[in-house]
Amino acid sequence: MNASVEAVGLGKRYGKRWALKDCTLTIPSGRVVGLVGPNGAGKTTLMHLAVGLLAPSAGEITVLGDRPGSDPAVLERIGFLAQDSPTYARLNVRQHLQMGEWLNPRWDAEFAASRIAALGLDPSQRAGTLSGGQRAQLALTLAVAKRPELLVLDEPVASLDPLARREFLQTLMEVVAVQGVSVVLSSHLIADLERVCDYVVVLVTGRVVLTGDVDDLLASHHRITGPRRDAASLPGNQQVIEASHAERQSSFVVRTSEPIFDPVWTVTPLTLDDLVLAYMRRDRDGVTSETNGLAVAR
Amino acid sequence: MTRFAWLQARTQSIVVGAILAALAITTAITGVQLAHLYHSLIVPCQTGCDLAQNDFLSHDQFLQNALVFLMRLAPGVIGIFWGAPLITREMENGTFRLAWTQSVSRTRWLLTKLAVVGLSSIAVSGVLALMVTWWFRAIDLVNLNQYGTFDMRDVVPIGYGAFAFAIGALLGALIRRTLPAMAATLGAFVFARVAVTLWVRPNLLTPQHLSSNLLGADQFGFMIRNGGSPVLVAKASAGANSWTLSTNFVTSSGHVASSNELKAFVHQYCPQIGLPPSGPPPGKARVPAGIPEAFQNCQAAAGRTYHLVVNYIPAGRYWTLQWLELGVFLALAALALVGCFWWVTRRSN
Secondary structure, eight states: OOEEEEEEEEEEEETTEEEEEEEEEEEESSSEEEEEOOTTSSHHHHHHHHHTSSOOSEEEEEETTBOOSSOHHHHTTEEEEOTTOOOOTTSBHHHHHHHHHHHOTTOOHHHHHHHHHHHTOOTTSBGGGSOHHHHHHHHHHHHHHTOOSEEEESSTTTTSOHHHHHHHHHHHHHHHHHHOOEEEEEESOHHHHHHHOSEEEEEETTEEEEEEEHHHHHHHEEEEEEEOOOGGGSOTTOEEEEEEEOSSEEEEEEEOSSOOOOTTOEEEEOOHHHHHHHHHHHHHHOSEEEOSSOOOOO | OHHHHHHHTHHHHHHHHHHHHHHHHHHHHHHHHHHHHIIIIITTOOSOTHHHHHHHHTTTHHHHHHHHHHHHHHHHHHIIIIITHHHHHHHHHSHHHHHTTSSSOHHHHHHHHHHHHHHHHHHHHHHHHHHHHHHTHHHHHHHOOTTTTGGGSTTHHHHHHHHHHHHHHHHHHHHOOHHHHHHHHHHHHHHHHHHIIIIIHHHHSOOEEEEEEGGGOSEEEEEOOTTOOOEEEEEOOOOTTOEEEEEEEEETTSOBOOHHHHHHHHHHHOTTTTSOOOSSOTTTSOOOTTHHHHHHHHHHHHHHHEEEEEEEEOGGGHHHHHHHHHHHHHHHHHHHHHHHHHIIIIIOO
16 A cells, blocks of 8 residues: 555535545655645645545545545544644643543553653643644644554644744654654645655645655756747756746756756756745746846746 | 543533532422421411412512523523534534544534433433422412413423524534524524414314303403404303313304404494493493493393303323423424434535
8 A cells, every 4th residue: 555645536616616626646655745735725625535524526535545534444544633723722631632532542642641741731721721832732642642544734834933833843753753654744835844745745726736756856856047048949858847038048947857968057956945836836827937137046 | 422522511511510509409498498388378278268378479489580580591591502502613613623533433423412412401401390390389289370380390391401402503503603503593492482382282182172151251241452342252260270272152053253243242232332431531430320231231142142162271181281292392302403413414514
């Protein structure tokens, strides 16, 4: 079983609007996968479909080889952290762990207790009075202590301040290292993912536009800058993702598996951020963009 | 899941438990005093007991009113604060996403929540009804009007509590927002109670009929509605603790007189009755000569034409009606719960 999540022609419709349409993707297991996309791309819908909170309107989705739903046997293998880390405001930290123990057969009470202690959370404090970062940590603890094979985290750090964000991701990395759990993590901020993910799936308006190992993607994409030139004149083994032209200069983001030798080009490596943004823009605007006399240097 | 449902309901259970305990102590103490009073004041009374009865009934007036108020309030409170928020709270705070991704099926999650809070609603209604029924038993023995306090005694309040909870849970599932669901719950509950009281309860049992001579009626007189012509009215008793649904004027051939026929009768046989009083305004003046005779002539004429038929539910059918109305509300509650269950597990994604 190589895929943790597999979708074929998956779609979800709310009334007449498709939140996710014709989505086909494979998310490998044993990886920390970043699901990236602008707001409204369908990330949350995809995740809710994956954990069985929603039922698909079209197509199929399997998670860990099973169809997600309300079946406890499937539910116990998936840990989910919903957006904004919902917790019961009137229950305290200890009662949340109690809930986890009562409702999950594989619950790891020892892990949960040590996690809460390591975080310095007061077990008798009500969840409603925790800070956003503490609440996210509590919710993550709940999701992880059920000992899932797959951890699905929907925008876990979106509402956290930079420090809490860093601490949360650090906790996550520790957990992944210790438990070897597969993770799917969504965000609209690529910088967050860069630190933790080794695989990315880019989703734009309900469609998958890029998927792959982060290192592979970074190795095969380059920004090349040189005298103004048409995209069509580039060698056939270079796939143009983004082109921008100034008066006398052209800049391309290209995908190629082979080295670039042509000396007219200045080749610069891309960050994951640049790479993902190039794909998002391509999907939204098409390949070429003309800038008025100004060189595009990102 | 049961333990977790209890954990979630803990605060409200403690609060309601404390209220019931305080109420139990209050009613126990005053109820025993009332019973003593009944045995010393009412039981030994042989003749002319009205005074003793009035004296007895005026005891603990405040508590009487408070308990009646509480009985009316309790099911509504259950529906609003236990039923409606049961699902809306989880929806509004997003915690259903936490609950539904634990290793428990949505069916079990919902059934357990409904069972725990629903059975609590039934228990609270039952305990409250028991205390109130017990407390009022001496007063009810004096009043002899069991159908007048029908919806605040014995088993029907359990049905109201169960229904209020169920309709609250259903509307909460449909509306998904707490405040509107609470308002809708109150509206739906009050409507159901009024509808059943006015249109269902009188038709649950086949009434019995009691014929009596008009001349022996408890009350006989005339009534003018909206300034129209006077209509014959009369009242006859079907006995203590029974429920009179209607009293009809019936001819010897068995025909029930309509109000138009009764107007015509007055017009024909009692012409003086319909006339506006002449002379000085009533109250100051003496009854004009001839009017008492006219009244008696009229009653005699009516007595020759009509006899009275009282349609009533006898005292002995009280418990049958209690169980029937309980059944009606439990059936409505079950329907609402099935709807709630169906909506949450099948439709709401």
